[in-house]
Amino acid sequence: MQIETVETFIVGNPWKNWIFLVLRTDDGIEGVGEATVPFVARAVEAAIHDLKRFYVGRDPADIEAIWQTIARIGRMGPIHMAVLAGLEMACLDIRGQVEGKPVCALLGQKPVERVPLYANGWYQGPREPSSFAERARDVVARGYRALKFDPFGSAYRNIPPAELDRAVEIVAAVRDAVGEGADVCIEGHWRFTPEQAVEVARRLEPFRPLWFEEPVPSKEIEQLAWVRERVAVPLATGEHLLDALEFRRLLDAGACDYIQPDLLHVGGFRRTLEIAQMAAERGVRVAPHQAEGPVASVANVHLASVLPGFCIQEMFDEFAVPWRHDLLDRPVEICDGCALVPTRPGLGVTFNREAARRHPFDPAAGLPLFEDGWETRGLGRAGNGQ
Secondary structure, three states: OOOOEEEEEOOOOOOOOOEEEEEEEEEEEEEEEOHHHHHHHHHHHHHHHHHHHHHHOOOHHHHHHHHHHHHOOOOOOHHHHHHHHHHHHHHHHHHHHOOOOHHHHHOOOOOOEEEEEEEOOOOOOOHHHHHHHHHHHHHHHOOOEEEEOOOOOEEEEOOOOHHHHHHHHHHHHHHHOOOOOOOOEEEOOOOOOOHHHHHHHHHHHHHOEEEEOOOOOOOOOOHHHHHHHOOOOEEOOOOOOHHHHHHHHHOOOOOOEEEOOOOOOOOOHHHHHHHHHHHHOOOOOOOOEOOOOOHHHHHHHHHHHHOOOOOEEEOOOHHHOHHHHHHHOOOOEEEEEEOOOOOOOOOOOOEOOOHHHHOOOOOOOOOOOOOOHHHHHOOOOOOOOO
């Protein structure tokens, strides 16, 4: 069997442009993957095609050899890593179909049947405590027992006292709305200086968050370790790290309580498994980051079902654009705050090309996290979101 062709699709929505690829073999079997990187969709699409000579004509079962061939051509940045992840995803989808097994069964461990989720993307509205509380109640009414949110508005590096007070009021309102039966995770989006991060973390302590995420930039490992020594709130980070070496440095520094590798950022399933094993050996829990499209969501459910040290999986699917599920015949199935692990061969989905073409590249897509009003996620823009 050989990979014969590759098709790419950029699907635009207000949050970001998703990038999908479909590999087709000479036997007519198709595998789908995702390679989304925010703000550079056309560059990723170009890279998928520029690298064709390294995988077209190859056996999809040789994905590790393909991975290593591409990795050897130069330093791997986020675009290369996403392309490699998307190729691995599609190749495993093909292999699973050939062998009659779901992708999770190809990853070396017996998968669980359900994966616990935390909701993200649910707070689309004004930055007011009442708005956050109302939407948080809807989240737990859907069955979720954990949810994440960023209450800090447009703050960058430092947050004015009045804005910090408002952020704390929002956290208090959410905690009151969800009660003690649900975990709250506070997203920092690498906003703060170390000194400010300590102040913020101490203000969050009364609300018992599961974690405070990325209070400082994730690559500033020494700063993160400095913060962790001074606060009681658990810290989480890792979504922007690109390889096992960066995660090893993070873990060796004792800089966090949870790591958050992103399947697309670290180059795929195998690398995420290696990173998770490294964390599990050090007693650090794994909560994978996933803020991309529906194919990546399905892939993450497969991965989470066998991941060492797994704690909880991020999920946007029920709170993103309403047409998101048109892209797949069988998107992630969510029940009582958990994802049901697919049992069909491969990823277990078929990609809908026509639905993808109805939402072309959007040059204005993306969340400018440090601008006022980003929490609305552009859902009111004409032609998008509804």
